[in-house]
Amino acid sequence: MLDTAASANACLRPLGPRFAFGYTREGSARSCIPRVISEEDNPVRHISWPRPVLTEATQRATLFEIFFDLVYVFALTRVIAFMGHPLTPLTLAQGLILLLLFWVTWTNYTWLGNQARADLGPVAAGTTLAMAAIFVAALVIPDAWQHGATTTGARLTLALAYIIPTALHLTLYFYAATGDRQLHTTLGIYATAVALAWIPLVLGAVLGGTAQTLLWAAAFLINFTGGGVLASRVSGWPVRSPSHFTERHGLVLIIALGESLVSVGVGAEPAVTHAPVLVAALLAFTSTVCLWWLYFKRSASAAGVALARASTKRRNQAAVNAYSWAHIALIAGVIYIALGIEQVLVHLTHNQPRHAAGTPLDWTSTLALYGGAFLYLAGRVTFLRFTVRSTPPGHLVAPGVALLLLPAARILPALAALGLLTVFLVALVVYEWLGGREQDPTADETTKL
Structure with a gap:
C-alpha cells in the first residue's frame, strides 16, 4: 500500500x-x-501565469508594442498642434515639457518590454491600461496651460493621466523583476524619484501659469535624475535583448519622422494645388528623407552592433545614455522641424498670390525649423559618442552650421528658408556618403568593444 x-x-x-x-x-x-507540451500550446499558460515570460536575447519588437506606439502618434500630433496655436517661445518651451513627459512614459514601457514580454499576460493587460491613460492625456493637451476653472480640471486630468501609466509601469516592472535583487534595488531608487516627481506635477496642475511650467519642468528633472542618472549608476538597468531595444527606438523615431510628413498635409491643405506649396511640400519630403538617412544609414545599425558587443556593464549604461536620453534630442528635433515646416506652409497659403515665396518667417518659426535641425544633429553626435565612441569632424561641425544658417533664414522668404535647410541637409548627406568608410564613425570602432 x-x-x-x-x-x-x-x-x-x-x-x-x-x-x-x-x-x-x-x-x-x-x-x-x-x-x-510547448509553452505556446499550453492553454493554462495563456490564462494565468505565476511568473512573467522574460524577454529572450533574440527577441524583436512585437506587434503589440507597435500598436502601443500608435497612441504616441496621436500624442505627438497633439503636441505639435498645441505649440502652433499660437506659436510663441513660451509654447515651444511648454510643448517641449509635454514631449519630455510623454517620452518618460514611452521609454519606461520600452525598458519593461525588454525585461518581460509586453504582449503576454499581466504585462499586456497593464500596458493596455497605460495606453488608455496616455490617450486621455493627449486628448486634454490643448487645455494644458489654459486659465480658468474648467481648464484646472483639464490640467489635473493630464497630471493624473501621467501618474497612472508610471504607477502601472512600476507595478509591472516589480512583477517582471521577480527574483532579481539588483533590479529590485534599481526599481526602488527609481520609484522614489517617480513618487517625488508626482508632487510638483500635481501642484503645477493646481496653480497653472508660470508656476505650472516651472513645476512640470522640475517633475521631469526629478524623474531624469532618479531614473536616468542615480538608479542607472548605483545599480543599473539590465538590457536583456539589445536587438529589441534598438529596434524599439528606431521605430519611435520613424513615427516622429512621419509627423514631418503629416505637418505638410496640415499646412498645405488650404492651397495644396498652388505651385509654391507643392515645391515646399517636396522640400519637406526631401528634408525628411535626409533625416532618415543620417540616422538609419549612418548611425543606427552600427550603434546597435556596438551595443550588442559591449560588456554587460557598459551596454547597460550606454542603453540609458544613448537611447533613453540622447534620443530625446533626436525626437524633439524632428518635432520642431515638423512644426517649422507647418509654419512655412501656413505662410505660403496665407500670402497667395501676393508673395509667391511667402513672407519671411518670424524668429520663433525660424528657431523651430533650424533649432530642430540643430537638436537632431547634436543628438546624433551624442548618440554615437555613447555607442561607437567615435564621431568624425563633419558630425561635430554640422549642428553648429545649422545654427549659423538661422539668421540668414530669418530674412529670407519662407519658401527660401525651407529650401536653404533642405540644401544644407542634402549637402550633409552627400558629404557623408562620399566620405564612405573614411568618414564612417563605426568603421573600426565595434572591434574595440
Missing part, C-alpha cells in the same frame, strides 16, 4: 516547466503518462 502511494506521489511531481501530465485509468489502477 505504501509503495502504491509513493508511486502515485512520484507521478505527481513536476518534471519542469515544459511538461504537463494526462491521467488515465487502467482497471482499478491509476497511472500517469507524461507528454511534452
Whole structure:
C-alpha cells in the first residue's frame, strides 16, 4: 500500500516547466503518462501565469508594442498642434515639457518590454491600461496651460493621466523583476524619484501659469535624475535583448519622422494645388528623407552592433545614455522641424498670390525649423559618442552650421528658408556618403568593444 502511494506521489511531481501530465485509468489502477507540451500550446499558460515570460536575447519588437506606439502618434500630433496655436517661445518651451513627459512614459514601457514580454499576460493587460491613460492625456493637451476653472480640471486630468501609466509601469516592472535583487534595488531608487516627481506635477496642475511650467519642468528633472542618472549608476538597468531595444527606438523615431510628413498635409491643405506649396511640400519630403538617412544609414545599425558587443556593464549604461536620453534630442528635433515646416506652409497659403515665396518667417518659426535641425544633429553626435565612441569632424561641425544658417533664414522668404535647410541637409548627406568608410564613425570602432 505504501509503495502504491509513493508511486502515485512520484507521478505527481513536476518534471519542469515544459511538461504537463494526462491521467488515465487502467482497471482499478491509476497511472500517469507524461507528454511534452510547448509553452505556446499550453492553454493554462495563456490564462494565468505565476511568473512573467522574460524577454529572450533574440527577441524583436512585437506587434503589440507597435500598436502601443500608435497612441504616441496621436500624442505627438497633439503636441505639435498645441505649440502652433499660437506659436510663441513660451509654447515651444511648454510643448517641449509635454514631449519630455510623454517620452518618460514611452521609454519606461520600452525598458519593461525588454525585461518581460509586453504582449503576454499581466504585462499586456497593464500596458493596455497605460495606453488608455496616455490617450486621455493627449486628448486634454490643448487645455494644458489654459486659465480658468474648467481648464484646472483639464490640467489635473493630464497630471493624473501621467501618474497612472508610471504607477502601472512600476507595478509591472516589480512583477517582471521577480527574483532579481539588483533590479529590485534599481526599481526602488527609481520609484522614489517617480513618487517625488508626482508632487510638483500635481501642484503645477493646481496653480497653472508660470508656476505650472516651472513645476512640470522640475517633475521631469526629478524623474531624469532618479531614473536616468542615480538608479542607472548605483545599480543599473539590465538590457536583456539589445536587438529589441534598438529596434524599439528606431521605430519611435520613424513615427516622429512621419509627423514631418503629416505637418505638410496640415499646412498645405488650404492651397495644396498652388505651385509654391507643392515645391515646399517636396522640400519637406526631401528634408525628411535626409533625416532618415543620417540616422538609419549612418548611425543606427552600427550603434546597435556596438551595443550588442559591449560588456554587460557598459551596454547597460550606454542603453540609458544613448537611447533613453540622447534620443530625446533626436525626437524633439524632428518635432520642431515638423512644426517649422507647418509654419512655412501656413505662410505660403496665407500670402497667395501676393508673395509667391511667402513672407519671411518670424524668429520663433525660424528657431523651430533650424533649432530642430540643430537638436537632431547634436543628438546624433551624442548618440554615437555613447555607442561607437567615435564621431568624425563633419558630425561635430554640422549642428553648429545649422545654427549659423538661422539668421540668414530669418530674412529670407519662407519658401527660401525651407529650401536653404533642405540644401544644407542634402549637402550633409552627400558629404557623408562620399566620405564612405573614411568618414564612417563605426568603421573600426565595434572591434574595440
